[in-house]
Each structure stands twice: as structure tokens, then as C-alpha cells.
Amino acid sequence: MFSDADMEARRWLRDMMGEAGLNATIDGVGNVFGASPNPGPALLIGSHSDTQPRGGWLDGALGVIYGLEVARSLGENQATSHLAIDAVAWADEEGSYLSCLGSQSFCGVLSPEEEISAANHAGETAEQAIARVGLTDVERVRLDTTRHVGYLEAHIEQGPKLEESGDVIGVVTSIVGIRTLHITFSGQQNHAGTTPMDRRSDAAVALFGYAVTLGEQLSELAGPTTVWTFGNARLDPGTESIIAGRADLVLQFRDPTDDVLDRFEQAAFAHAEQAAGSGPVDVSVKRARGPIPPTKMDDHLQAHIARAAEGRIPGRWVHMPSAAGHDPMILSDHIPCAMVFIPSIDGISHDFAENTSDEDIVMGCRVLADAAATIMS
Amino acid sequence: MFSDADMEARRWLRDMMGEAGLNATIDGVGNVFGASPNPGPALLIGSHSDTQPRGGWLDGALGVIYGLEVARSLGENQATSHLAIDAVAWADEEGSYLSCLGSQSFCGVLSPEEEISAANHAGETAEQAIARVGLTDVERVRLDTTRHVGYLEAHIEQGPKLEESGDVIGVVTSIVGIRTLHITFSGQQNHAGTTPMDRRSDAAVALFGYAVTLGEQLSELAGPTTVWTFGNARLDPGTESIIAGRADLVLQFRDPTDDVLDRFEQAAFAHAEQAAGSGPVDVSVKRARGPIPPTKMDDHLQAHIARAAEGRIPGRWVHMPSAAGHDPMILSDHIPCAMVFIPSIDGISHDFAENTSDEDIVMGCRVLADAAATIMS
Numbered sequence: 001m002f003s004d005a006d007m008e009a010r011r012w013l014r015d016m017m018g019e020a021g022l023n024a025t026i027d028g029v030g031n032v033f034g035a036s037p038n039p040g041p042a043l044l045i046g047s048h049s050d051t052q053p054r055g056g057w058l059d060g061a062l063g064v065i066y067g068l069e070v071a072r073s074l075g076e077n078q079a080t081s082h083l084a085i086d087a088v089a090w091a092d093e094e095g096s097y098l099s100c101l102g103s104q105s106f107c108g109v110l111s112p113e114e115e116i117s118a119a120n121h122a123g124e125t126a127e128q129a130i131a132r133v134g135l136t137d138v139e140r141v142r143l144d145t146t147r148h149v150g151y152l153e154a155h156i157e158q159g160p161k162l163e164e165s166g167d168v169i170g171v172v173t174s175i176v177g178i179r180t181l182h183i184t185f186s187g188q189q190n191h192a193g194t195t196p197m198d199r200r201s202d203a204a205v206a207l208f209g210y211a212v213t214l215g216e217q218l219s220e221l222a223g224p225t226t227v228w229t230f231g232n233a234r235l236d237p238g239t240e241s242i243i244a245g246r247a248d249l250v251l252q253f254r255d256p257t258d259d260v261l262d263r264f265e266q267a268a269f270a271h272a273e274q275a276a277g278s279g280p281v282d283v284s285v286k287r288a289r290g291p292i293p294p295t296k297m298d299d300h301l302q303a304h305i306a307r308a309a310e311g312r313i314p315g316r317w318v319h320m321p322s323a324a325g326h327d328p329m330i331l332s333d334h335i336p337c338a339m340v341f342i343p344s345i346d347g348i349s350h351d352f353a354e355n356t357s358d359e360d361i362v363m364g365c366r367v368l369a370d371a372a373a374t375i376m377s
Numbered sequence: 378m379f380s381d382a383d384m385e386a387r388r389w390l391r392d393m394m395g396e397a398g399l400n401a402t403i404d405g406v407g408n409v410f411g412a413s414p415n416p417g418p419a420l421l422i423g424s425h426s427d428t429q430p431r432g433g434w435l436d437g438a439l440g441v442i443y444g445l446e447v448a449r450s451l452g453e454n455q456a457t458s459h460l461a462i463d464a465v466a467w468a469d470e471e472g473s474y475l476s477c478l479g480s481q482s483f484c485g486v487l488s489p490e491e492e493i494s495a496a497n498h499a500g501e502t503a504e505q506a507i508a509r510v511g512l513t514d515v516e517r518v519r520l521d522t523t524r525h526v527g528y529l530e531a532h533i534e535q536g537p538k539l540e541e542s543g544d545v546i547g548v549v550t551s552i553v554g555i556r557t558l559h560i561t562f563s564g565q566q567n568h569a570g571t572t573p574m575d576r577r578s579d580a581a582v583a584l585f586g587y588a589v590t591l592g593e594q595l596s597e598l599a600g601p602t603t604v605w606t607f608g609n610a611r612l613d614p615g616t617e618s619i620i621a622g623r624a625d626l627v628l629q630f631r632d633p634t635d636d637v638l639d640r641f642e643q644a645a646f647a648h649a650e651q652a653a654g655s656g657p658v659d660v661s662v663k664r665a666r667g668p669i670p671p672t673k674m675d676d677h678l679q680a681h682i683a684r685a686a687e688g689r690i691p692g693r694w695v696h697m698p699s700a701a702g703h704d705p706m707i708l709s710d711h712i713p714c715a716m717v718f719i720p721s722i723d724g725i726s727h728d729f730a731e732n733t734s735d736e737d738i739v740m741g742c743r744v745l746a747d748a749a750a751t752i753m754s
Contacts (some may be wrong), residue, residue, distance in 0.1 A: 159571030176570065180617055191726060192606040193553065193631050193700040194536030197599070199724070204607045205592065211585040222574070229569035230581045231617040233610055240557055240608040240629045240665075252617045254570050288617075323570040347576070349568060 001050045001096040001120075002030065002129040009049060013064065013089055020072040022087060028138040029105040029130065030091030032064075036071065040147035042084035043376050044335070045070050045368070047153050048093030048102070048327060055094075056354025062342075062361070063154040064089040070369045083376040086148070090327050097126040103327040105140050107334045143334055150301055150375060151331050154340040154368050156356055158324050160347030168363050169309040169317035170341030171302050176225070176254040176323050177261050177294035179287070181268050183210065187281040189237065189245025203247035204235045206281035211249060214271045218253070221267055223260045225321050228253035256294050256321040295329045301338035301375060308370035312363060324349075340368050378427045378473040378497075379407065379506040386426060390441065390466055397449040399464060405515035406482040406507065407468030409441075413448065417524035419461035420753050421712070422447050422745070424530050425470030425479070425704060432471075433731025439719075439738065440531040441466040447746045460753040463525070467704050474503040480704040482517050484711045520711055527678055527752060528708050531717040531745050533733055535701050537724030545740050546686040546694035547718030548679050553602070553631040553700050554638050554671035556664070558645050560587065564658040566614065566622025580624035581612050583658035588626060591648045595630070598644055600637045602698050605630035633671050633698040672706045678715030678752065685747035689740060701726075717745050 013032045017024035022034030032049070036042055047063025067087035074080040091102030098118035104110035115126040130136055157163075162170055187201035211230050218228050229252050235244040253264045265287075272283040302319075309317035320341065328337035342364035345355045390409045394401035399411030409426070413419055424440025444464035451457040468479030475495035481487035492503040507513055534540075539547055564578035588607050595605050606629050612621040630641045642664075649660040679696075686694035697718065705714035719741035722732045 157571070158568060159573065160576055161573065178570070191535060191701065192608060192629055193555070193604060193702075194534070194724065194726065195604065196536065196538065196602075197596075197604055199537055202606070204610060205588075208585045208588040208592070208607070208610075211582075212589045215582065215585070219574075225573070227570060227572065227574055229579070229617070229620055230585070231569060231612070231619055231621065232615040233581060233585075233612050234615075235608070235610050238609040238611075240606070240627045242608055243606055244608065250617045252569055324568065325570075347571065349571065 001092040002133050006050065007133050010089070013049065017068060017087055020068060021075055022071060025141070026135070026138070028135050028140040029102055030135060031102040031106060031141055032089040033141045034068065034071065034087040036084040036086055038082060038084040040084050041149040041376070042086045042147050043372055044086045044088055044148050044151045045153070045372060046088030046090065047155060048091070049089040050092055050094050050096065052094055052350045054352060055350045056352055058156045058354055058356055059158070059349055060093060062156060066154045066365050066368050069365055070372050073369055074373060080373050083373065085372060093327055096120045097129060099325070100327050100330045101126060103330040106143050107330055108142060109330065145335065148335055150298065150336040150338070151328065152301065152338055152340070152368060152372060153326060153328060154342065154364055155326060156344045156349060156354070157341040158344055158347070158349035160344070161320060162318070162341060162343035163345065163347065165318060167316050167318045168313050168343065168360055169367050170320040171305045171309065171317060172297050172322045172339035172341060173302065173319050174256040174297055174321050175295040175326055175329050176256050176321055177258060178252065178254045178292040178325070179261050179265060180250065180252045180291070181265065182286045182288055183249040183251060183268065183272060184284050185210070185247040185249070185281050186284070187245050190243040192241045192243055195243060200243055201280040202243050203281055204244040206275065206279055206283065207233060207247040207249050210271065210275050210283060214268060217267050217271060218264060221260070221263045223255055223257065225323065226253065226255040226260050227323060228264065254323055258294060292325065292329065295332050297328065297332070297338045298336035301336055304375045305338055305340055305367065305371040308367045308374065311370060312367050340364060378469040379510050383427065384510050387466070390426065394445060394464055397445060398452055399448060402518070403512070403515070405512050405517040406479055407510070407512060408479040408483060408518055409466040410518045411445065411448065411464040413461040413463055415459060415461035417461050418526040418753070419463045419524045420749055421463045421465055421525050421528045422530070422749060423465030423467065424532060425468070426466040427469055427471050427473065429471055429727045431729055432727045433729055435533045435731055435733055436535070436726055437470060439533060443531045443742050443745050446742055447749050450746055451750060457750050460750065462749060470704055473497045474506060476702070477704050477707045478503060480707040484520050484707055486707065522712065525712055527675065527713045527715070528705065529678065529715055529717070529745060529749060530703060530705060531719065531741055532703060533721045533726060533731070534718040535721055535724070535726035537721070538697060539695070539718060539720035540722065540724065542695060544693050544695045545690050545720065545737055546744050547697040548682045548686065548694060549674050549699045549716035549718060550679065550696050551633040551674055551698050552672040552703055552706055553633050553698055554635060555629065555631045555669040555702070556638050556642060557627065557629045557668070558642065559663045559665055560626040560628060560645070560649060561661050562587070562624040562626070562658050563661070564622050567620040569618045569620055572620060577620055578657040579620050580658055581621040583652065583656055583660065584610060584624040584626050587648065587652050587660060591645060594644050594648060595641060598637070598640045600632055600634065602700065603630065603632040603637050604700060605641065631700055635671060638671070669702065669706065672709050674705065674709070674715045675713035678713055681752045682715055682717055682744065682748040685744045685751065688747060689744050717741060
């Protein structure tokens with residue numbers, strides 16, 4: 001985000017939006033915005049154009065080009081040329097500086113303090129990056145609730161479910177909530193030779209047992225799409241001849257419902273209490289900052305997408321939650337949102353190998369355009 | 378080892394040995410050696426004078442002073458003044474440069490290549506350190522099998538067993554063997570949100586399960602004094618939103634018998650094969666370099682120590698293995714060895730808090746002197 005190549009791509013996109021007849025601009029936070037010259041109400045369609053390091057060609061960019069293409073193609077058709085489609089490419093959804101920077105700015109929920117404190121890996125803040133690319137004094141596009149009646153975003157699934165079920169379109173029901181817990185095991189560091197087994201307070205053994213038993217409990221508590229991950233574990237001091245005195249475990253879990261997230265959290269706390277009570281090692285659990293609540297997509301917009309999918313590919317579409325985060329997590333607090341997924345080959349994403357068949361890419365855009373037309377009609 | 382303070386202590390010890398009537402020298406590898414002027418056969422008594430960073434005052438140093446004191450006190454007693462007791466303080470038992478450097482040199486099993494390659498944390502090699510303290514051209518004391526009939530070493534237990542049983546003396550039966558295994562779990566790194574649970578090949582989950590199940594098996598296979606430790610575990614990449622594609626676990630185990638060590642090793646390999654066969658993650662086990670075989674102490678010398686202990690503190694001594702390594706691991710290949718343990722308060726060692734009651738310290742030296750006298754009579 002905000003690299004020379006990124007800004008060159010944004011200027012290219014702005015020019016393409018202009019050629020499509022939109023009033024195109026790069027706003028003060030890097031969002032590329034193409035406003036239809038037609039009077040409102042307007043439907044906003046787009047995605048983000050940034051991705052991860054070594055990410056693929058579809059993540060984000062696909063939905064941006066869909067927005068442009070839907071605006072252009074509806075404009076070319078006499079039956080729909082009166083409809084107002086505003087196209088957008090959000091800045092920094094992936095959070096090189098701050099996750100959903102562009103959509104936060106658009107919704108007016110981004111404070112100047114956040115722009116000053118949010119920094120990339122090299123230590124450059126969002127404010128500095130914006131100054132570097134010459135956008136400091138450029139106006140920011142804001143959500144206009146008198147004009148914008150909804151937001152649609154298409155995206156690759158980034159997972160294997162559509163491919164496995166043989167469906168071409170996923171109508172996103174919600175974006176999963178994410179919570180992270182930090183679990184700390186406090187035992188007694190000691191000599192690995194001279195400390196008998198029955199005298200040990202081994203934080204590593206406590207961590208392994210906790211993870212295995214909690215994992216079994218979570219399997220029982222999970223909903224149909226819940227995922228959970230022990231993404232990190234560290235032993236201290238972590239050398240072969242010393243019994244670990246401390247160990248740290250990170251558990252992240254995602255589900256479309258607060259109900260499951262609550263159950264998981266309760267299980268992690270309860271099992272920590274139980275483990276600490278029955279063993280020699282103290283176990284404590286802390287919630288990480290910034291849990292992400294589940295975000296429901298708008299039922300009315302979903303119904304339009306489902307109808308469009310059924311029209312194009314009868315029986316080959318499904319309702320599904322999104323297991324990854326997207327800009328509608330921000331936007332849906334302010335404007336009705338819906339999302340369209342198309343398949344990811346082998347479920348791969350955030351990798352150069354990310355891909356989708358040409359046929360599926362074309363079909364995704366057709367369904368999105370059909371839905372946009374019926375929503376606005 | 379080889380610091381200014383260390384060399385000052387060695388010179389002080391050499392002078393004390395001289396005052397006790399021994400022919401004292403610091404040899405070319407840093408060993409402080411006090412040879413009795415009496416003709417052989419001679420009994421060698423001592424320990425090492427180096428310890429760990431932040432180590433305590435007794436580790437090693439206690440046994441060195443015992444050697445000096447036994448040589449001095451037997452020399453002062455007319456009934457024993459004809460006996461030859463050679464006192465020694467070995468260099469670098471703890472391995473700042475190379476474990477048991479001094480006793481390896483003494484036994485003639487240390488190659489010049491090892492001295493050139495063995496380096497401390499600062500990157501200084503043993504050869505460079507020896508040159509820095511001016512010992513390069515100094516002669517090295519060698520084991521003289523026509524003179525030395527045995528080696529005795531006293532040491533703090535460094536564990537809680539004597540304190541718990543209420544015994545004052547441990548007659549060491551053997552020094553435990555140590556083996557280390559590196560267990561690697563190879564799964565598939567993936568997105569923690571979009572990868573469904575049934576599609577995962579999670580190296581972290583495999584590691585936790587392996588450690589718990591193997592730990593239960595090892596409990597069944599253990600001898601009365603076996604210890605085992607999972608001292609390190611690492612997940613790769615080790616971040617909360619990514620399923621670990623690789624995980625590494627270190628298992629060390631110690632026992633006085635090869636039989637138990639073999640059983641443990643077999644269990645670790647067998648469980649890896651079973652886990653890899655039944656789960657989505659590949660598991661491989663590698664033996665670490667330099668396993669340490671169990672070292673049996675000499676029965677004849679043990680019997681003398683046991684008799685001496687029974688004479689001083691009837692019923693308040695035990696036979697026990699040493700769970701930590703000591704110079705007799707090297708020496709016993711060349712000369713009969715035995716060790717005397719005295720209690721460690723709270724089992725603490727390698728820490729400033731390391732301590733033993735004055736009463737126990739005195740009793741340990743009395744038992745050692747009595748044993749030395751009967752061995753040589």
C-alpha cells in the first residue's frame with residue numbers, strides 16, 4: 001500500500017473509471033472512487049486493490065474490476081443506463097498500516113490519532129505515507145446516506161468450500177467474528193536432570209495437555225463452520241536441559257455467531273481454571289485486544305444476489321459465511337452490505353498460486369451485474 | 378572459565394595445595410593438580426572449580442576443597458600420613474568451552490582439533506583462551522595408571538532426594554545416561570480463517586497430541602529414577618492467523634540404564650510412526666548428536682564409601698544415581714571412580730541460592746576422608 005507501484009495502479013484505475021464515464025478521483029486516504037454521473041439513489045460496488053506480500057492477482061483486485069465492469073456494462077445497456085453505480089477501490093484493507101483504512105475513512109470512523117499511530121513494518125505511519133504520496137490536502141470521499149443505498153463486494157472465497165461442493169457462487173450470509181486468547185502457563189523452571197518427575201511444575205507439559213483437552217472440548221462446542229487455531233506456542237527458556245518455567249499459547253477462533261464465540265471463550269477460561277486447580281502449573285487466560293464481532297450481511301441484498309445466481313446457474317450456488325475479514329465489517333454499520341464469493345482453485349489465497357477459472361470469473365461478474373440491476377430497479 | 382577471577386582462584390588453590398604439602402601446579406589446560414610427595418599407589422580426589430553463570434558456591438568447589446582437606450587431614454594424622462592423596466580441580470566441567478575439558482585432557486582423550494573448534498559464547502576457542510592465560514606451553518598432567526588407583530569426587534546432590542528422605546550421604550551408583558531426540562512435525566501452512574477444520578494438516582495440533590500421548594507412554598516405561606523433559610517446542614511461522622505448517626519438539630531423557638533409554642527411544646520412534654500413519658501430519662524423529670551413556674561407579678569404591686557412611690551416620694545414607702553429569706563420566710573409562718553426594722537445600726543448584734547446612738558439609742568430608750583412608754589401607 002502507498003508504494004510507487006500501488007499508486008501507479010490507482011492512477012490507472014482512476015483513468016479506467018473515467019473512461020467508463022464515472023467521475024473518478026483518488027481521495028485523501030488513497031481510495032479510488034468513481035461516482036456515476038446519474039442522480040441517486042446509487043449502489044456502491046467494489047473491493048480493495050491492495051493485497052498481502054506475495055499475494056495473488058485476484059484477492060481484492062477481482063472485486064474492484066467487477067465494480068468497474070458492472071458500472072460500465074449497465075451504463076452501456078439502454079434498460080439500465082439510468083441506474084447510478086458508484087465504483088470503489090478501498091485503500092489498505094489488508095492493513096499494511098491499518099486494516100480497512102479506506103473504508104474506515106469513508107464511514108467517518110477513522111480518527112487522526114489512528115493515522116498518526118498506525119505504522120507499517122518499516123515504521124512509516126499512515127499519515128507519513130499519505131504525505132509522501134502527496135494526498136495530505138486531498139479531499140476524502142465520504143459515505144453519502146442520501147445517495148448510497150447499499151454496498152456490494154465480490155471476492156474470491158479464499159477457501160475450498162465452493163470448489164468442494166461444485167458451486168459457482170457463494171452468497172455471503174455474514175463475516176465471521178474473530179476472538180483471540182492468550183493463555184499463560186506459570187510453573188517452576190528447574191534442572192531437567194535432578195528434578196524428579198513428581199516434583200515438577202512443568203509449564204510445557206501443562207500447555208500440551210491444555211491444548212489437547214481444550215481442542216477436544218471445542219470440537220464438541222463448534223458450529224458447522226467454526227474454526228480454531230493454536231497459531232503460536234512458546235516455552236521459556238526453551239532449552240533441552242531445563243524444565244520450562246513458563247509457556248505461552250495463542251488460540252484464535254472464528255464463527256459467524258456470537259453464541260459460538262461465547263461458548264469457546266467460556267470453555268477456554270473454564271478449562272484453565274480446571275487445569276490450574278488440578279495441576280501444579282498456574283494457567284491464566286487473557287482476551288487479546290480488538291475482537292471482531294460477526295457481521296451479518298443484509299437479507300434484502302442477499303435475496304437479490306441469490307435470485308440472480310439462481311437465474312444464471314440454477315442450483316449451483318450456496319449461502320455461506322465468510323471466514324476471512326472484508327471491508328463490509330466496517331461499512332455494514334452504516335449502509336446495507338452484501339458479498340458474492342466465487343471459487344478459489346485448491347482454496348489457495350494470499351499466495352502467487354491464487355487462481356479461479358476464467359469461466360467462474362465471468363459468471364461471478366454476470367451474477368453481480370444482474371443483482372445490481374434488480375436491486376436498483 | 379579462564380576469566381581473570383577464575384585464574385586468580387586457581388592460583389589461590391594451587392598455593393593452598395602447596396601449603397598442604399602437595400606438589401601443586403596449574404597444568405596446560407587449567408587443571409589445578411596437587412600431587413602427594415608420598416610414593417604411590419595414590420588416590421585422586423577432587424571435583425571441578427568452575428560453575429554456571431549465576432551458579433552457587435558449592436557446585437564443584439565443594440568437592441575441590443574436600444580433596445584438599447582430605448589430603449591435608451590424612452597427612453596430619455600419623456596413622457595415615459604415609460598414604461598418597463592427590464588433589465585435583467578439573468577445568469571447565471560445565472563446558473563454557475567443552476564439557477569436562479580438564480578431565481578429558483587428563484585422560485588423553487582430548488584432541489587438538491577439539492580445542493581449536495570448542496568455543497565459548499563470545500566465540501573464543503579453548504585454544505585461544507589457553508593462550509590468553511599463558512598456558513599454551515605449560516605441560517599437561519596426565520593420568521598415571523601406575524600411580525592412580527582410583528578417583529573419588531564429592532558433590533552436592535543438586536536435587537531434592539536426600540533432603541526428602543532425610544539422609545545425609547548419597548553413595549552414587551551410576552551417572553545417568555542422557556539422550557535427546559528432535560521430533561519434527563510437517564503439515565501444511567494455511568489460512569486460519571478459510572481452512573475448514575477437516576481440511577487441515579496442523580503441525581501444532583500434531584505436536585501437542587504427540588507430546589501428551591508419548592508422555593503417558595513414557596510414564597509406563599520409566600524406571601524408578603527416569604526423568605524426561607520436553608524442553609523446547611516451536612511452531613512455524615508461529616502467528617495467530619496462520620495454521621502452523623511445521624513444528625519442532627525436543628525430548629531429553631535420562632536414566633542410569635541403557636535398557637530404559639532404549640525403551641524410551643523406541644517408544645518415541647514408534648509413536649511418531651503411529652501418529653504419522655493415523656493423522657494428516659508427517660512426524661519424524663532424529664537422535665541428537667552426542668548421547669551420553671550411563672556410567673557405573675566402581676562397586677569396590679562404593680562399598681568403602683558406604684561403610685564409612687554407616688560408621689558415621691548409621692542408616693542415614695542411601696545408594697542413588699546421579700541425575701546430572703560429572704567428570705567421572707570421562708574418568709571411569711580409565712580408572713575406578715566413585716562419588717559421594719550431600720544434600721542440596723530445597724534441591725536448588727546452579728543458582729546463587731544453592732546451599733547445604735554446615736553440619737552436612739562437615740559430615741560429607743568426614744565420610745570421604747574415612748573412605749579414602751580405608752581404600753588406601
